[in-house]
Amino acid sequence: MFKRSFFLAVLLLLLFAVVFAQAESITVLNRTGRSIEIIQHASSGENQWGEDLIPEQTIADGQSAGIYISGPVPWSLRFIDSSGDIYVLYEVFPPASGKIRLGPEHLARLSVFAGARRRVQIVNRTGFPIIALQLSAVGNSEWGEDVLNGQPLRDGESRTFQLEALPGTLNYDLRFNLVAESRESVYEKPAVILTNGAVIVLTAH
Structure with missing residues (x-):
């Protein structure tokens, strides 16, 4: 042995x-x-x-x-x-x-606009306040934390965020919750190209 x-x-x-x-x-x-x-x-x-x-x-x-x-x-x-x-x-x-x-x-040229930290402007054009916003890289089944951090984005309002992202990844799915007539609805915006300096306009269509 x-x-x-x-x-x-x-x-x-x-x-x-x-x-x-x-x-x-x-x-x-x-x-x-x-x-x-x-x-x-x-x-x-x-x-x-x-x-x-x-x-x-x-x-x-x-x-x-x-x-x-x-x-x-x-x-x-x-x-x-x-x-x-x-x-x-x-x-x-x-x-x-x-x-x-x-x-x-x-x-890498890609990292200039697709690095780990990206400055992105979100514009609310839904007609209603958005109370939550989450991101997920395309192909990932899990959603990230609420970008708004509990601070609603009013209709017509825009806000700039410093977002954490996967280096080199451009396409993200967006999911946002809005309140219309005291009722909460969930919308998704698939395959959004999320680059540094991007302006994302959210609508309820």
């Missing part, structure tokens, strides 16, 4: 060593002007981002950090800073220097 456990432990250690040896050690130099909070990678042929390579770690501007990347090359790397803006590097091969420099020139 002891020998079996011993050999199993040795086998696991060898397996870990092989996987670790196949991973490339790369130093990321942050020159974006902001702190980097998340780094993800996708190997060649993959269509989704992997887990955060620097969990519970932040790379301040001017600082560097080491990461390990495995999988077929070329890689794609995604970086998200403290403001929710996204930087992307495509067609990445293991650098001879072992270092990758990340600068403002790598800022």
Whole structure:
């Protein structure tokens, strides 16, 4: 029993060593002007981002950090800073220097208007007061918290909100509750393009 456990432990250690040896050690130099909070990678042929390579770690501007990347090359790397803006590097091969420099020139254009925080103006043209407003990314079955936070939006009134959104996601479903003749009704506005600086007009049609 002891020998079996011993050999199993040795086998696991060898397996870990092989996987670790196949991973490339790369130093990321942050020159974006902001702190980097998340780094993800996708190997060649993959269509989704992997887990955060620097969990519970932040790379301040001017600082560097080491990461390990495995999988077929070329890689794609995604970086998200403290403001929710996204930087992307495509067609990445293991650098001879072992270092990758990340600068403002790598800022993804999409993140300029589809970052994690977006300034959006909501205009009420329903003819009635809106007492609740919720958002949900298209394809997500769960609604977010009430954007109005218990403060009704009167008919004809407009209000600007700083909304939390999924970086890179443009299309959102909107659901709003309005009160007409002491009766509450629920309306939905599907697939609204929600960009930074957008003006959303809500109607009851």
